[in-house]
Amino acid sequence: MKVIASSLRKGNVVEKDGKLYVILFAENIHPGKGTPVTQLDMRRISDGVKVSERYRTTEQVERAYVEEREHTFLYRDGEGFHFMNPESYDQVAVSESVVGEMAPYLTEGMAVQVSQYNGIAISLVLPQRATFEVVETEPVTKGQTASSSYKPATLSNGVRTLVPPHISAGTRVVVMTADGAYVERAKD
CATH class of the missing domain: 2.40.50.140 (Nucleic acid-binding proteins)
Known part of the structure; x- marks a missing residue:
């Protein structure tokens, strides 16, 4: 689905050149002179490469349909971080590259939003x-x-x-x- 660049936020997933990117940082810049732009720092989901892109705020960007559900953090092991869906009791393992610098803030039983694309966890949002x-x-x-x-x-x-x-x-x-x-x- 196409959305304007200025509406994108951290954790959103966009599709560009057939590849999926998760937004790590989004900032709308309004210079005194010139066109306002949206600066996006993104991570390519397939290989973890970080990319920085700049769009005009009114430019259309393809936002991927991602399933976002609340999950409860269970534990961490060699496979990664394990979360459970409190409704279906399904468990999902999230890799360290997805969790990143949020890892120290995860506590057992914490409710987080896990975003999944085709059954693979691609991003998560912690409580503030x-x-x-x-x-x-x-x-x-x-x-x-x-x-x-x-x-x-x-x-x-x-x-x-x-x-x-x-x-x-x-x-x-x-x-x-x-x-x-x-x-x-x-x-x-």
């Missing part, structure tokens, strides 16, 4: 936020107002992020799954 425990951080230095208001911390998933000074080791925090940025202290 996830909760992790701070395992290591610097102690609070009282009266330290001249320095920045955030300090480095290591989360239970191994990701390093910046947290406010009042957060200590053992505290559960909510972070953005897109970049690992601190959102708030967990309310649980």
Whole structure:
């Protein structure tokens, strides 16, 4: 189905020259002078090659029909990451190349959107936020107002992020799954 380039988002699948590409990053650029364009960073599904394309925002692009369903993350092994469809209990294995940098944010039982094309998982979308425990951080230095208001911390998933000074080791925090940025202290 043809759609305008400006409507494409991360995780969408497009068909170009008979090959399927999953969009890793989509940005609409509106220069002061000239035509607005949509910059797309894509990964070819067949071999994993990354490609960068630029389209006019009104240009028509062929979007592939992809089945998107909610799945629950089960576990990770040598085959990849295993997800289960909660309605049919079918399991699907997703390769490491598809999961990519989202791997540290996957937790057992997490609900994610898995996109499949002809029965093969080609992309997944995590919830925007996830909760992790701070395992290591610097102690609070009282009266330290001249320095920045955030300090480095290591989360239970191994990701390093910046947290406010009042957060200590053992505290559960909510972070953005897109970049690992601190959102708030967990309310649980």
